[in-house]
Amino acid sequence: MADRSPGASAFGLLGIDLGAGSLKSTLIGLDGAVLAESSAPIRTMSPRPGWSEQAPGEWMEALARTTREIVGQAGNAEIGGVAITAGAHTQVLEDAGGNVIRPAILWNDQRAGAETEELRRQAGADILRIAGNSVNPTWTLPQMLWLKRNEPDAFTRFSRLYLAKDWLRKNLTGTWETDPIDAVGTLMASADGKSWSAELCDMIGWPLHTLPPIRPTLSVCGCVTVQAASLTGLKPGTPVVCGASDTAAETYGAGMLEEGLGVVKLATAATVSLLSRRPRPEATVINYPHIVPEAYYTIAGTNSCASAHDWLRRILTDQRSGGEGSGFGDLDREAASVPAGAEGLFFHPYLNGERSPHWDPLLRADFVGLGFNHSRGALVRALYEGVAYSLRDCLNAFCALGLNMKAARLIGGGAKSRLWSQIVADVLNIRIELPANGDASFGAALIAGIGVGVFPDPYSAAQVIGVRDTIMPEPSRAAYYAEGFRTYCDIQKALAPINHRLAELRGLAPG
Template sequence: MSNDLFLGIDLGAGSLKATLIDAAGAVIADAAAPVTTSAPQSGWSEQDPNNWWVAVCTALPRLLEKAGVPASRIAALSVSAGAHTQVLEDENGVVIRPAILWNDQRASTQTQALRDAADARILEISGNRANPTWTLPQMLWLKENEPDNFARVKRLYLAKDWIRSRFTGDWMTDPIDAAGTLMSVADGSSWSAEICDMIGWNLETLPPISPSTARAGTVSAQAARETGLAEGTPVIVGASDTAVETYGAGLTEPGLGVIKLATAATVSVLSPDLHASNTVINYPHVMPDQFYVIAATNSCASAHKWLRDTFFMSPETDGSAAFDRMETLASSVPVGSEGLFFHPYLNGERSPHWDPLLRAEFAGIGFQHGAGHFVRALYEGVAFSLRDCREALAAQELEFSTARLIGGGTQSPLWCQIVADVLGVDVELPGNGDASFGAALLAGVGVGAFADEAAAAKAAIRVAKRIAPNPDNAAFYTEAHSIYVDIQKALSPIHHRIARLQGNRGVSPMKED
């Protein structure tokens, strides 16, 4: 029996997932293991990298057992994880501190300092503007707040690279994750000494850069014993989660959008050109000679889970049953939630506001509103935030009329329809579109199972369902969105005053441009 299967591993905010596929894109099996995120202070978000490897060693044996196939059939594996999330090791290979995640907001003061000193130059070199989500301001925070740890750094890994290194012993990254540090040139092909000098960062601590489809090494004997994989299995460099999940959803050429309803929500499009601006994010893509341009909202499925855990759960309640009840209640509520609005800024906001001090609220509450109204208002509020993202892309002349919808939020039929209606676009749900699937497909490209990235996508990606926007609902939501925007503008200064009242000194508001 030949080695004809491909393994993808993705590290998420709440779990690590592994997916095994064949060359036709069929999922043979998948398995997951939990990971824990901690928030030692308001606005902080951290994980212990050592727990990631525990999750790997838990998920992979489960996967192989479910698949019922020998590990020798796996032709290659690839890993993905969130961008910006760094692992710092000392000269003895010991992890120095917990990894600061992409949604951490602690570095807003350092972000403002970088903007004041070199805003235009950083944008010119890197293609992106300094924001708290990037590694560069996070490492400036480290220098100012944990100088001993800053001085100890011998090697910086990105999250997926650290996990991969536990399989192979390698130290490298790909252009996409390199760009995600804000410490490289825009296409991720090389590190920028000029940017690194801005925070006194030692270039020698940054890994070599190789293509996402390059071979990083093979599974070591020790990793084989710990995970159940076959020693010598090829390991491909991989890429960030959004890169592989948009690729796995079929984002292989300009003109299509990919919308992700996950912990955060993103809107992504492809472009052959860099769109450096203050409102959107640019990365090189796994598709050669293409950038993918993103606008993003911080809280999506995380807001949905927050609402469930806060108001719909009890010690006797099953989480899945609570979500089902929420869906049923929301489905009985009319379009517009009878004037109830929600802004999903539970952890600040990214595009287009880039303000870590914005906070969520329900506005317009009346006696007519019941539990279902709050659920539907949350669905609509996230969709309105995604419309903000789409308009930020449209300002860069990046338009689309069809979007592939991916992420855990797609399990809600109502939410999918609301997204189609609010954005006024046709929505397609791919048969498989998560990051672990895209990583597995990339592994196949890396070992030559497909002619190239486009051929792999054509062979393996399918559309399972299509949803058209309701014209009447779309017209209503256009008017409602203008009210949503006005509420945000009116309450933004109030959120800043609340933050000052709370004495939250670890997170400072950005200056308005």
């Protein structure tokens, strides 16, 4: 039997995270040290404006590739447990023969705007009461109503619904289940995620028997099958834990275990999360059960963050996308030479509509105040400030609920930019801490350790979470940004109705 005492080097825990642009696998030791890691890109398709889809088969190819590389890097280390995480809301539909019917609709897809408005009008208050969250285009419930109306053949053919991480786990274990956190993310379950809601499912005519059994997040659901072992390189019989959504894993893995300490994520999208001892059912924020016992995490987010930076970098440099967190070299140096305020230039990061706190798929991005005097660096700095302002917009929604953030752990690819990290600290006017390991695959590995009994509980596992750096807000810039935020909000309010008119014009445009 392997030595499982703290510090043992021959025993590892594997966390796998399916992100928006890549799948990453990380093997950690019992002291939290990374023993091996590997990632593979994931292709996102946008057949129409505002649509985001991925092919589940490519997820599994990426998982198999990265786990084989992990096994090769790990040498003789025993992998004692596996857990998988992925973005919430993203669903996979299979027919009775186990075949995937269509590409998975992602969490940032905006196609279900009309269905969302209809559900809001007819049952908005009931949905919020039952599910603990407000209906919006990014949730599974309105997306599946869209599917029923626009792809009736797919709707009549499907036999089982999987969430993204559960479909990947099914390919390892052959089992079918989900956890309470991802169940809440469908908007088809009770607010605590412990049971499916017939009332919610009946609103769109969704058959309850196609939804997976709900198991505890930290429970072992099965073991790696012989067939999966031959594909992935993992040993047959390796236990696989149920797992959770990526945000639950990464906020836990970053150390969000107490009230007042939040997590800010600068990734494809940007989010602000805070731990709460009860759900906060309000239309402006999202509520999920947390990894921490008897706790929830409240989250608000902006749709475009590192994706917006990548878009601007490609335009300014004529370079292809380098993935989340890439391209913080020359452009960062140019942006750092521009003073706070980007010489009067404002940016709103609504490239694909917006989530918190506006929940409006018709909003669009802008540069306001642009003049001949503005350089590439000014455009980049305005983008960094605009995303930070959007996060402050989200944070204000927390304050309205009596939730206060005293400090935050900063994670995501955007945290690789020291300038952007400092701007976030200044705009939010809080202490920023950079965790030693701040991604969902690390959190998933900790979840695997708790599930297989290596760690007795989430608090014990969290002892291996470290902080590598701290960034303090600079008082004069924080005061300046407090004033700038008011202008940012005024611009948003003024342009919102114009964005709606532009959406009408797009719909009327000749083909």
